Amino acid sequence: MYKLVCIAGMPGAGKSVVSDYFVTRGFQFLRFGQVVLDIIKENNLPPTENNERKIREDLRKSRGMSAIAILNYPKFKTLLKKGNVVGDGLYSWSEYKFLKEKFDKQLIVISVYAPPSLRYERLSKRVIPKSDKDLRHRPFTKEEAKARDYAEIENLEKGGPIAMADYTLVNTKSLAYLMREVRQIYAKILRLRNHEMQKQKLYS
Template sequence: MNTDAPRSIFAVVGLAGTGKSSVVGILKEILDAPVVYFGGVVVAEVRRRGLEVTEATERTVREGLRAEHGMSAIAQLASEDIDQHFTSYREIIIDGLYSYAECELLNERFPGLVSLIAVHATKAIREERLAQRPVRPLSAAELHSRDMREIRTLDKGTAIALADHHILNNTGITELQDQVKAVVAAVRQSRGERARAADVR
């Protein structure tokens, strides 16, 4: 944990198979920071309702929460965890941001602290990765259906398009690590400059 780092939230977004989990893992190694997993909010609610945790029950609960609380529902529920982490850490990682509404809510709750990182990979590479995934593999048709649902229903495409930083994950782990390190350096520099400017004012 870097106690001298300015307060920051690193929020990772991307379509399935782009390597979001890899980016989150690298961020965790670099920052030594806690991870707020938005999917964990949904899983906790599924269990609270006494349901078996499956992809279907998670989707049903997730859509129900959004119908009741709006498209930013998951971010609303996760905000308490973020506040709690900020009592002990300067930097926090968010894994699993889905919609631009969630990003907007985070920016309202934590103004000036959110850096949205979009992870990309070509469709062919994504299809190959997900077909070989040991847990919940997806066929090319299933991936296409999921992409369309996330883009059309959840507005994930807007969050990806308007991200502050973009990472292309088509090659190996070394190149990915280099890109993530560059993003962290850029965010810390930007936050530090803002903090110094605020002190001057």
């Protein structure tokens, strides 16, 4: 049974770094918020925090609080037929419950934490590389980042998946330290999947 590893955390915590590690280990990649940026591109809007927030909240008003997960569900389902998947940016409690209901033991959630001051510093120093067509690494001012934090916590139930994560990474030290922690979690997930496969063979 292939695994869907979803990465949760506030902006600037280090979700993309963790997701990218799983990609290097052969996981297929899907970014939750890409559906929002795709709508922004389709409507020729600038990728500002105000525009993103409006689209995120409009989607949830029209489709419910699990909207982003529902929109990504067919993609996750297709990818899981071929192999393990990492989902970058699990947002709301409703999305967590939706995915848990659909994928059950296939779903593993990793929370990445860093305090606001450190996250805001990271976000303000971001530079968008030319290769970043999906705008994963766009910068935010401190004011934009704080506004996004409040909106995600108050309007998008973002604390739920972070609190209920299977694993939590505290990203306040060096990149090398974070990578050591990520490798340990990856090894645990691999052992879990191998154990499940052995059980399947035993009872098949």
